Amino acid sequence: MSDIIIVNGDQLQFDPMFGNRQVTVTGPAIISGSGQASINQQKMCILGDEKKVQVFAQYQIPGYSPGMGLLTIAALGRDQQARRCASGAALLLKGQQFIARFTPTQLAVSTNQGPDVPAPSMGKGRFIPKQSFATAG
Numbered sequence: 001m002s003d004i005i006i007v008n009g010d011q012l013q014f015d016p017m018f019g020n021r022q023v024t025v026t027g028p029a030i031i032s033g034s035g036q037a038s039i040n041q042q043k044m045c046i047l048g049d050e051k052k053v054q055v056f057a058q059y060q061i062p063g064y065s066p067g068m069g070l071l072t073i074a075a076l077g078r079d080q081q082a083r084r085c086a087s088g089a090a091l092l093l094k095g096q097q098f099i100a101r102f103t104p105t106q107l108a109v110s111t112n113q114g115p116d117v118p119a120p121s122m123g124k125g126r127f128i129p130k131q132s133f134a135t136a137g
Helices: none
Strands: 012-015 021-025 055-060 065-077 098-106 123-128
Touching: 012 055, 021 065, 055 098, 065 123
Parallel strands: none
Antiparallel strands: 012 123, 021 055, 055 065, 065 098, 098 123
């Protein structure tokens, strides 16, 4: 089954909960495409472009001061890459959800318990494509 192709500048939406951390995006949540082909003058996103995504975010834990960190794409869903591609690199597709990682860069602090743990936490996200006519599968 085919799905919408992701292109340069498409938005990303992250679920707010990453374990016990409530994450709020504070920077642009977009993906940059590096494929050779384009749709509407925007390069298509190919496998590997998801690894370059870094989105700034603030996080909160009840009882802690706010902290800061980075959201990244840890792994694509099985339905988020084209199975066959003539150009050699698989195209990224809208699919359902990808696995996202939140890594604190400035830890939230509690007056009672001290700073949050620096370990990353996992969550989910999805692509929000701006075009809907070009598909692949």
